[in-house]
Amino acid sequence: MLSDMTDRLNAFCVRHALWIVMIFALLCAGAGWLSVNKLGISTETDKLFADSLPWKQQNETIERLFPGEKNTLVAVISAATPEEGRAVAHQLALTLKKDTQHFTSVTEPAADPFYIRNAFLFLDTKDLEPVLDSTISAQPFLSTLAADPSARGLFSTFNLIAIGIKNGQSIPKSFSTALDGLAASLDQASRGNAQPLSWQNLLAGKLSELGGKYQFVVTHPRHDFTSFEPSEAATQAMQAALNQIPIVQNHRAHALITGEAKLSDEEFSTVAQGMLFGLIISLSLVTLWLVLAVRSIRIIIPVLLTLISGLLLTTGFAALCVGTLNLISVAFAILFVGIAVDFAIQYTVRFRSQKDDDGTPLPREEALIRTGKESGNQIFVAALATAAGFMGFIPTSFIGVAQLGLIAGIGMLIAFTCTLSLLPSLLSLFRAKPVAKSSGFACLHSTDMFLQRRRRPVILCFTILGLIGISLIPFLDFDSDPLHTKNPNTEGMKALTLLEENPLTTPYSAQLLLPNEASAKQQAQELSKLPSVHDVLWLESLVPTDQTEKLELIHDAADILLPTLEVAQPEPAPNAQEIRNAAIRTVKSFDQIDAQKLTPALKTIRDALDRLGHASDATIMEANKALVLFLPDELSQLSAALTPSPVTINDIPNSIRAAYLTKDGVYRLIIHPKGRMSETQTLHRFVRDIKTVNPNISGPALEITGSAETITHAFIAAAALAMMAISCILLITLRRLLDTVFVLLPLLLSSLLTVILIICVPEPLNYANIIALPLLLGVGVSFNIYFVMNWRAGVTAPLTSPTARAVLFSALTTGSAFGSLAASAHPGTASMGRLLLLSLGCTLLCSLLFIPALLPPQSRNNNVK
Numbered sequence: 001m002l003s004d005m006t007d008r009l010n011a012f013c014v015r016h017a018l019w020i021v022m023i024f025a026l027l028c029a030g031a032g033w034l035s036v037n038k039l040g041i042s043t044e045t046d047k048l049f050a051d052s053l054p055w056k057q058q059n060e061t062i063e064r065l066f067p068g069e070k071n072t073l074v075a076v077i078s079a080a081t082p083e084e085g086r087a088v089a090h091q092l093a094l095t096l097k098k099d100t101q102h103f104t105s106v107t108e109p110a111a112d113p114f115y116i117r118n119a120f121l122f123l124d125t126k127d128l129e130p131v132l133d134s135t136i137s138a139q140p141f142l143s144t145l146a147a148d149p150s151a152r153g154l155f156s157t158f159n160l161i162a163i164g165i166k167n168g169q170s171i172p173k174s175f176s177t178a179l180d181g182l183a184a185s186l187d188q189a190s191r192g193n194a195q196p197l198s199w200q201n202l203l204a205g206k207l208s209e210l211g212g213k214y215q216f217v218v219t220h221p222r223h224d225f226t227s228f229e230p231s232e233a234a235t236q237a238m239q240a241a242l243n244q245i246p247i248v249q250n251h252r253a254h255a256l257i258t259g260e261a262k263l264s265d266e267e268f269s270t271v272a273q274g275m276l277f278g279l280i281i282s283l284s285l286v287t288l289w290l291v292l293a294v295r296s297i298r299i300i301i302p303v304l305l306t307l308i309s310g311l312l313l314t315t316g317f318a319a320l321c322v323g324t325l326n327l328i329s330v331a332f333a334i335l336f337v338g339i340a341v342d343f344a345i346q347y348t349v350r351f352r353s354q355k356d357d358d359g360t361p362l363p364r365e366e367a368l369i370r371t372g373k374e375s376g377n378q379i380f381v382a383a384l385a386t387a388a389g390f391m392g393f394i395p396t397s398f399i400g401v402a403q404l405g406l407i408a409g410i411g412m413l414i415a416f417t418c419t420l421s422l423l424p425s426l427l428s429l430f431r432a433k434p435v436a437k438s439s440g441f442a443c444l445h446s447t448d449m450f451l452q453r454r455r456r457p458v459i460l461c462f463t464i465l466g467l468i469g470i471s472l473i474p475f476l477d478f479d480s481d482p483l484h485t486k487n488p489n490t491e492g493m494k495a496l497t498l499l500e501e502n503p504l505t506t507p508y509s510a511q512l513l514l515p516n517e518a519s520a521k522q523q524a525q526e527l528s529k530l531p532s533v534h535d536v537l538w539l540e541s542l543v544p545t546d547q548t549e550k551l552e553l554i555h556d557a558a559d560i561l562l563p564t565l566e567v568a569q570p571e572p573a574p575n576a577q578e579i580r581n582a583a584i585r586t587v588k589s590f591d592q593i594d595a596q597k598l599t600p601a602l603k604t605i606r607d608a609l610d611r612l613g614h615a616s617d618a619t620i621m622e623a624n625k626a627l628v629l630f631l632p633d634e635l636s637q638l639s640a641a642l643t644p645s646p647v648t649i650n651d652i653p654n655s656i657r658a659a660y661l662t663k664d665g666v667y668r669l670i671i672h673p674k675g676r677m678s679e680t681q682t683l684h685r686f687v688r689d690i691k692t693v694n695p696n697i698s699g700p701a702l703e704i705t706g707s708a709e710t711i712t713h714a715f716i717a718a719a720a721l722a723m724m725a726i727s728c729i730l731l732i733t734l735r736r737l738l739d740t741v742f743v744l745l746p747l748l749l750s751s752l753l754t755v756i757l758i759i760c761v762p763e764p765l766n767y768a769n770i771i772a773l774p775l776l777l778g779v780g781v782s783f784n785i786y787f788v789m790n791w792r793a794g795v796t797a798p799l800t801s802p803t804a805r806a807v808l809f810s811a812l813t814t815g816s817a818f819g820s821l822a823a824s825a826h827p828g829t830a831s832m833g834r835l836l837l838l839s840l841g842c843t844l845l846c847s848l849l850f851i852p853a854l855l856p857p858q859s860r861n862n863n864v865k
Contacts, residue, residue: 031316469752
């Protein structure tokens with residue numbers, strides 16, 4: 001019945017070729033319109049999984065209660081000095097706040113006055129004391145600078161130091177570091193290479209390291225969803241604003257743009273570029289192998305037209321039934337070409353070999369009808385089995401592959417329909433003809449005989465390899481980190497790599513929601529003791545510890561420093577000659593001291609001042625600007641930091657409080673990890689440790705580990721469903737259990753050989769390349785079906801048959817399609833291509849060597865089909 005159906009379809013299309021081609025042309029036009037107008041692509045990795053998953057619901061709860069972390073565009077600013085970094089961040093934030101066309105919100109997290117006012121309180125007591133001692137030792141120095149915040153005032157302080165040394169006073173050790181920094185900056189300025197001096201680094205010491213070495217400007221861009229890169233306009237606006245900042249123009253600061261919005265845009269750009277390039281290369285290589293396989297332009301063009309038509313129809317189906325492709329399902333085009341071409345090659349190679357008993361090629365129409373009878377049933381079974389391999393993912397929670405399974409599964413049925421209807425119609429219209437020459441590999445006859453004579457040793461060798469594959473299964477490693485499948489050379493990924501170096505800025509944090517302050521405090525304490533946890537950030541952690549002791553130290557320092565810092569009328573800005581006179585005066589004071597009493601830093605300062613005393617006005621004024629550019633702000637911040645008040649939870653401003661506490665009293669804990677979280681084992685250990693305290697965690701760390709578990713379960717379930725479906729299809733069509741085993745056993749073996757290569761190459765599994773496994777089922781079962789059904793028909797020399805030629809060139813064309821993926825700049829797509837090539841190689845090895853040895857000899861006519 002099945003055979004009669006495919007025979008009638010093929011024969012009908014041969015006899016009504018022109019009508020069939022016209023119908024397909026109309027269908028392709030409609031599918032093309034649907035594809036252009038209805039099909040979209042989403043690069044959001046969280047769309048790859050079902051919303052019903054517990055870990056995803058927990059993350060959505062976090063976003064609902066504490067909105068603002070999604071779809072951000074973040075400028076990560078690094079500068080030569082902390083002051084320059086803050087200045088760039090502040091200027092950028094002011095510019096972007098005015099740009100309401102591209103941004104809905106702009107924040108500068110580190111600029112909150114709360115952090116500036118309480119800066120000293122956030123230091124550990126052991127770090128606070130030396131910082132305050134160093135600042136107090138610079139009191140005479142600061143007093144002069146506060147009264148005269150210029151190079152003239154700075155040189156006057158050096159003059160006081162020289163006078164003090166002359167009178168037998170020594171320089172406090174705590175001031176030595178600051179003096180070294182001043183000497184280095186002054187030396188550069190005196191040589192005409194003036195660079196802004198960081199007073200924060202000189203005076204604040206540990207305080208300057210508290211917030212890390214990067215400044216951030218966090219924005220929420222307006223998205224243009226009519227564009228393939230919705231945040232591109234906002235990104236360009238941010239980059240343009242950065243380029244207008246003088247500090248950036250002078251290469252004293254550099255900024256990288258990252259954030260979820262930026263990464264999504266980059267992801268789409270890289271994937272789309274790789275897919276387009278891969279599709280072009282794929283079609284080119286497919287054409288080359290078709291030339292070698294069928295050697296006739298009258299056959300090659302119909303095959304290519306059939307492939308393109310099938311691809312258009314499949315794309316139209318995707319537009320109609322799916323609407324939006326994801327990062328995985330977008331690969332369906334290349335996979336379709338790689339698999340559908342197998343059906344076309346099987347058909348056309350059989351067609352070329354059609355001849356009567358005396359070896360004369362059959363007439364075209366008769367040859368096409370006979371080809372349909374010989375291959376139609378095999379191609380239909382192969383298409384069903386391949387579709388079953390893909391569709392096994394449809395019921396799973398891994399939406400990314402479930403969507404691909406639906407599209408590719410229907411695509412296989414479309415490919416079968418095109419092969420048995422459009423292809424014979426086109427071959428008829430293009431007047432293709434069979435040839436008298438055999439289409440098989442006559443040179444492999446001896447290999448056929450060898451495999452039959454030595455079938456037991458060959459089967460034994462493959463059995464041993466299979467056992468090795470089984471033993472290596474526990475060593476398979478699944479890398480579930482979506483960042484590892486992104487291009488590391490993009491701007492957004494480079495920024496994330498830098499942020500991972502600091503536990504406080506790493507993208508691999510975990511989060512917890514707790515109903516009240518008591519439970520939040522208890523769990524924060526328990527989590528802080530875990531070996532894999534760096535710190536736990538929550539509302540109470542923003543209340544400094546040991547405040548009584550710290551406030552006493554700070555107030556003591558303030559009693560000494562504040563009177564000298566608060567100057568009502570500072571000296572007016574000096575001109576070049578006044579600065580020059582101050583430099584010359586200080587040099588004279590140094591020259592009155594025994595040179596042996598001068599430290600290396602003081603000698604450097606003396607020589608630099610001597611050069612400035614003879615320098616041009618321009619050089620002097622540039623030196624003045626660089627040396628004291630950030631001094632007034634630093635003195636102002638120092639004054640603020642010296643006047644803190646006791647801090648309680650109620651003193652934390654709402655702008656900060658909202659990130660840790662909802663209006664309903666729900667607390668959020670942000671848990672930062674120790675170690676390099678981009679290493680899978682470290683990340684999983686971090687999550688396991690936290691779950692010992694509270695299993696209800698959320699955040700990026702859980703998203704990665706949760707997705708790994710979801711993918712693993714999805715593939716186990718899908719593989720089981722696919723194998724059951726394929727087995728049922730084979731049992732129904734072959735009607736013999738042993739023949740079904742002959743098809744499935746090589747399939748299992750090729751899977752185990754793939755495991756060996758994955759471990760040995762190595763090629764870690766990830767959520768992008770793991771689709772090679774269901775594809776292996778589809779392609780493998782197709783090849784196996786052709787050989788087993790030929791064997792049932794009496795073919796005793798499979799490697800010399802046209803089927804072997806078709807299988808080889810099908811593998812080459814499919815491999816070319818997959819190989820084009822391997823050349824992609826997108827790591828996920830490239831890993832997919834590499835694993836597909838490995839699995840295809842194993843499948844071909846089993847089909848051409850294991851199956852001929854596996855199939856027992858039978859005394860039938862040696863019909864070559």
